[in-house]
Amino acid sequence: MNKVSHDRIxxxxxxxxWLDVHCLPDGLRLRLPNTDKGHGRLADPAREIDALVCF
Structure with a gap:
């Protein structure tokens, strides 16, 4: 199995x-509405920290 090389997942x-979100390694958890607005609230910060996003 390959190892994940990202610092943030x-x-x-x-x-x-809903979108139930869990961030590693900091352990942040949040629930966002599964709407365009909720997607935007998640996508921009994920891009900024160069996170690997898994669904």
Whole structure:
């Protein structure tokens, strides 16, 4: 198995209404609405910290 080389990883559980987010290594957890606005609130910070995003 290959190892992940990113310092930041964001895991997202996607449901019809919500995005449940868990960030490693800092342990931040949050729930965002599964809407365009919720996607934007997640995408911009993930890009800024160069995180690997897993769904």
């Amino acid at each position: 964001i895991g997202i559980d996607v449901s019809r209404d």
